Amino acid sequence: MQVQADETEKDVGAQVAARLATAIHEHRLAPGMKLSEDEVGEIFGVSRTVVRAALQRLAHLRLVDLKRNRGAFVAQPTVKEAREVFEARALLEPRTARSAAERITPTDTRILQRHIDDEHAALHAGDTGRALNLSGQFHIEIARIADQATIADFIAQLVSRSSLIIALYWQRRAALCESQAHHALIKAISAGDGARAEELMQSHLLDLLTSLDLRAHSSAPQSLREALGP
Numbered sequence: 505m506q507v508q509a510d511e512t513e514k515d516v517g518a519q520v521a522a523r524l525a526t527a528i529h530e531h532r533l534a535p536g537m538k539l540s541e542d543e544v545g546e547i548f549g550v551s552r553t554v555v556r557a558a559l560q561r562l563a564h565l566r567l568v569d570l571k572r573n574r575g576a577f578v579a580q581p582t583v584k585e586a587r588e589v590f591e592a593r594a595l596l597e598p599r600t601a602r603s604a605a606e607r608i609t610p611t612d613t614r615i616l617q618r619h620i621d622d623e624h625a626a627l628h629a630g631d632t633g634r635a636l637n638l639s640g641q642f643h644i645e646i647a648r649i650a651d652q653a654t655i656a657d658f659i660a661q662l663v664s665r666s667s668l669i670i671a672l673y674w675q676r677r678a679a680l681c682e683s684q685a686h687h688a689l690i691k692a693i694s695a696g697d698g699a700r701a702e703e704l705m706q707s708h709l710l711d712l713l714t715s716l717d718l719r720a721h722s723s724a725p726q727s728l729r730e731a732l733g734p
């Protein structure tokens with residue numbers, strides 16, 4: 505990674521964290537995968553101190569689990585956490601979609617449409633991970649349009665964690681936000697139809713939740729140590 509000389513270690517840590525987060529969102533790094541400090545440092549050409557700061561940051565966002573004496577791992581949300589994340593989204597996002605419909609501008613509509621186009625292009629190219637990431641960004645963009653910064657931060661975190669949940673529990677392709685649902689949302693939001701946007705978001709999130717297999721899922725051990733250890 506090209507690092508400017510005048511950048512502080514903190515900025516570099518943030519950049520490394522952002523790159524790792526994207527890899528997690530795009531399912532290039534799987535839940536449970538070990539993130540060795542040395543290896544991450546080598547890949548990005550940064551010190552262990554910087555890597556540690558990046559991993560701390562991701563742990564704060566609950567994308568990474570830091571385990572005592574064992575290091576950092578891509579987080580593996582439990583079934584309970586998975587439900588909670590989608591319940592929280594169902595509380596926040598329908599109302600946010602309504603607010604977005606009340607504020608949307610033609611520029612915003614074009615941005616949303618571009619998200620869908622990019623998502624389609626990624627799917628056609630067989631890049632499911634990128635498509636998944638873009639479908640999440642679509643939700644974050646709606647929160648931005650609603651101009652609710654605090655709620656938008658929450659939603660961004662929840663969408664981020666949703667990508668781990670989808671990696672673990674997805675049972676059908678529909679867990680990638682169906683673009684049909686997103687098309688309908690754009691239509692309602694850009695028409696300023698808040699009530700319809702709220703209703704569509706509610707049912708879209710319910711669809712997402714039911715497309716995950718959250719029945720007593722046991723996550724397989726990732727290593728011999730995990731399987732046999734205390």
Ligand SMILES: [Zn+2]
Nearest residue numbers: 639643681682
């Ligand atoms: Zn969606």
